[in-house]
Amino acid sequence: MVALRVAVAGASGKVGREVVTALLREPDLQLVGGIGRRSAGQDIGEVAGAGRIGIPIDRDVRQLLQRTPVDVLVDFTEAQAALAHAFACVDAGVHLVVGTTGMSRAELEDLETRCRQRGVGAVVSPNFAVGALLMMRLAAIVAPYMPRCEIVEMHHDAKLDAPSGTALRTAALIAQARGQGDDDRPAVPIHSVRLPGLVAHQAVIFGLEGQTLTIRHDSTSRRSYVPGVLLAVRRVTELRGVHSLEEILFGAPPAGAGGAGLTPRPYPA
Template identity: 80%
Template structure:
């Protein structure tokens, strides 16, 4: 049986890519779409793949009354994503959330609710596989080159700064340095750039006397997020509570909340 997927933020730039990918995936079925803009329009038409018979709706409760959903994929805004999540958890629907700006305490609340209802959620600030590899490589370098700074660059309409990816990278570096140094390391400086023409880019620049090492990842298209989203959709049904995409990608054993 195909996984029945609804996409929140279906009229957005990432949402349209996810809609197209779900429709074209042999083991998935698009059954619903949410969006503040373009309500009433066909989600496939907006995604550029032609009509698929799924109209964009404004209200998640109305969508769940009409459609049987296994997984909700959410690329919206923090407050809307939490509202969608709590409604879906109560209905036993699993979650894949790429929305950024959700606080640690809100994630902990989400995790507790998911575990209470036996629901799985994959929450990641970045679903690009290369971005996760960039973060993992940075943690390998951090104990040997403890001085570093992060430069993250995004399109001018991105709402949060620093980005969720930069904050996550800084936290992972601090954790790796703390293990190596046996104490609380200084915070990693983050510099944010918002300009037209950019999509999503990040550099982690390490420095020692006489040398630097730079790890850089560039998303030049929103399609870079799609493989990670599809992987999460396929795996989230076996999870309980909130987990990171790193756990799935790097086959880490599911455990405590890692955000």
């Protein structure tokens, strides 16, 4: 078995360190490098708390690609850096798994075009926690039957974007399930909370006369993202163009979701 060569952008970040540690445990995946401006030159294993493994963190994606062959880049950085990483990787024929949020719809469509032209696959998802994707899918099932709802999303105080990509994706799925189309405006009100002590939490609250229904997901550790990331890494080389983790997990839209496809884009602007 030939192991997939994987690098991590944002290797010294909170999610990046979890991904690095997980990759070191997988026999079919080979960690070959990482990107981190502030941690450049440091050993990626030591940064992740896994001990020295002799692989330095590179300052930028081009330095990484010049130093070692890469099959898949996992990116948990920030929107503009992730886009630059993605374009450089597509040009080099490297597949992508992107958990960074905040990219615009136009930027994602540009990435889709480039991936198709180069025969490269990308999995772009606002959330790699399987439970969060189930929460969004269940919200789409409920939406046609309970026409009023609001979203409350709560994250750590260092999160750059608000509303979160998960909340925007949930709103888009609810709109599609109700046959309302897929535009750039959130389909339902979204309330964003940013506080220390939080990780990632979202509740979709539906209301009808005399009753409410709440669908809630809580990530209490960034380890919750790891199984979804590893699944995407293993599948992305089979894909062409930009896809979502929803497509890999669920395929077709759920029954009762209004007939509209639930995964035309990874997430809206």
